[in-house]
Amino acid sequence: MLKHRTRQTLLLWCFLAPSLAIFLLYRVMPVVWNFVLSFQYWSPLKPAEFAGFDHYEDLWYDDVFWQALWNTLLVIASAPIGIALALGLALLVNAEIRCRDVYRTIIFLSYPLMTVAVAIIWRWMFDERVGLINYVARSLHLVDKPIPFLNSFTWALPSVIAANIWQMLGFYMIILLTGLQSIPHELHEAAAIDGASSWRRLRSITLPLLRPSIFLAFVVGMLNSITSFDLVYVMTGGGPGRATEILVTYIYKLGFVQTKFDEAAAVTIVFFVLLIVTAWAANRLAGGNAGAAEIE
Amino acid sequence: MKRWLLNRFVLVPGAIALVALLWNIYVATHDHGHITGRVVDLAGKPVADASVVLWVYNFTTYQEHSHVKTDDAGVFRFMNNPSHRIQLSAEKPGVGRSERIPVFLYFRAEDFDLATPLKLAPSG
C-alpha cells in the first residue's frame, strides 16, 4: 500500500516537472538573478564584483530613470479611464437587445491583434500631416493647425495611452461583462419591485457586486500597460526626447542597446517592486481579498 | 469521421491549404518570364524593328535589363523577365519614343501580355 502511494506521488511530481521547470527557469530564477545582479558590477567579459548600492545610487541621480518612472505611473493611472469606458460599454451590451454578440465581437476585435501592427496603425492615425485624428479635429474646427501628436512633449504620452486603451477596451469589457452576467437577476427584480430607480440599482447592487471584476480588470490593465513595450517602441521609440520612455523600454535600452546588464537589473528590480506595490494598493482599495481566482 | 471532417477547425485551414496549393500550381506553370506586346505609332499602325527596353525594379529605382527588337508585325517578346515590377519603353529613331509604361505583375516572372500597345510619339 505504501509503495503504491509513493509511486503515485512520484508520478504526480513527474507530471508537474516540465511546467515547474519552465517557471523556475524563466520566472523565479530571473527575479533572483536580477536581484543579485543589481548589486554587482558585471559585464559578459569580466567576472562579477560586488557593488553595494552603487547602481541604485546611480539611478537616484539619473534623470532618465525618474522620467521613465513618472511616465510609468501616468500610464498606470490611465487604466481606470479605460475601465470606466469599458464599464459603460459592458452595461450597454448587457442590456436585452438583439445582436449583442455582434457588438461584443466587434468591440473585442482589437485585443487579439499584434501590438506591433496596432502601433503602426495608430502611429499613422496620429500623424501630423495625414493622420485621421488631425483631420477630424480640423473638420470639427476644434483646432486650426494640425497637432504634432507624436512629436510634441505634451501630446506624445497621451497618444500612446489612447492607443493602449483602444486595444484593451474589449478585454476590459469582456471581464466586466462576465461579472455583470453573474449577478443574479432576482436582486434587480426585487429592487425594482421595491421601487428603486435604475440609477439607484446601479449604485447599490451592480457596482458593489462588480468589485471583484473591476479589481481583476484593473490588475490586468495595470500589468498590460506597465509592460507595453511593443506599443511604445514602435509608436515613438521612447518619444521626443524621453517623453514616452517607460521603465520597460528603459530596461531594454540599458540592457540590450548599451549592454549595461547590471544597471538594467537595478531598474528591473525597481520596476518589479512598483508592480507589487501597485497590486497590493489596488487590493487594499478594493477592500482586501478581492475574490478574484479563488483556488480551492 | 464525417463529423470530424466538417469541424470548422478542419474546414477553414483545409480550404486555405487547397487555395494555396492551387495558386502555387498556377504560379509554377506560368512563370517563364515571357513578356509580349505590340508597338504602334500615333496612327495605330504597327512599327517593325523598334527597340524595346525592359526595366527592372531594383530596391528604389528601375534599371535596364534587356533589349529586344520588334518583328515585322510590331510584336516584341522578352524571354527572361525575373521581376514582378517592370517598366517597358520603346523607341525607333525617326518615328519617336514611347513613355515608360509600368507593369505590375502578381508574381515574379509572370507570363504577361501587354494589353494596350506602346505608342510611339515623336519626341521634341
Place this chain on the structure above:
Amino acid sequence: MNRYPRWPIHLALIMASFVMLVPFYWVAKTSVSGENIYAYPPSIIPTRVQPFFYVDVWYAIPFARYFLNSLAVSVIAVIANVIFNAMAGYALTHGFRGKNVVLMLFLSCMMVPFQATIIPAYLITGKLGLLDSWLGLALPQCSTIICIFIFKASFDAVPRSLIDAARIDGLPEWRIIWHIMMPLSTAAIATNVILAFIWSWNNFLWPLIMTRSADMQTLPLGLARFLSYQEDTTGALYAFCIMVLAPGLLLFLLAQKEFIRGLTSGATKG
C-alpha cells in the same frame, strides 16, 4: 422589468463599434490604394484600387521565411503548452504533500511579467545554447499558469465514478488521462491552443532580444524592421500590416468562444 427604448443603446453601441472599426478600415483602404501617405485631406472611399502592394511586400522582405519562423515557434509552443499544462493540471487535482507550496508558487509566478525577466532569460537561454533557434524562441512560452488552472478546473469536473471505475479496471495513470479525461476536456484544450498560439504569434520583445541572424526573425520583428527601412512612404507597410493581422483575426473569429472563455476564467472561480 421596465420597458425602456432600445434605440439609444443601439446608437451608442454603433458609435463605439465605429470607433473600434475605423482603424481597420483605414489600414485596409491604404493597403489597396496607397493614398493618404502624402495627400491631405484624406479621401474616404479609395480610388484606384490595386493589390500590388501585397506583391511588393512578399518580395521585398523574406515574408515566407518570417511566416515559417512564427508558425514553427507557435506550433512548438502550442504543443508543449497542451502537454505540459494538462499534465500539471492533472497533478493538481490530487492532494499530495507540498501541493500548497506548488500552488503558491504558481500564483506568485502570475505576478511576474515577462518584461521583468528579459535579461536573465536572455542569459539563461544563451547558456543553454538556444539563442537563435526555434526551441529557444518557444521555450519561455511553453507553459502558462492560466491554462494550467483551466485544465485543473476541467479535470475536476470529470465525475469521480468514471475515474474510479477505470482504476478498478486496472488502467495506468497516463491511460486514464488520455482516454477518459482529455476527450471530456476538449473545451479546455481548444482554449489552451488558441491562447498559446495568439500569445506566441504576437510576441515581439522576446524575438527582438533573442534572434541574432536575420534568418530566424519572426513576423512582428519583420514588421518593425520594415517600418524602419521604408518609413511610411508606401502602401506596402500597410499591406504588411494586413498580412500580419489576418491570421490572428481569422483564428479569433473561428474560435471566439474558446478565446473569451479562457481569458475570463480568472473572473469566475479558477
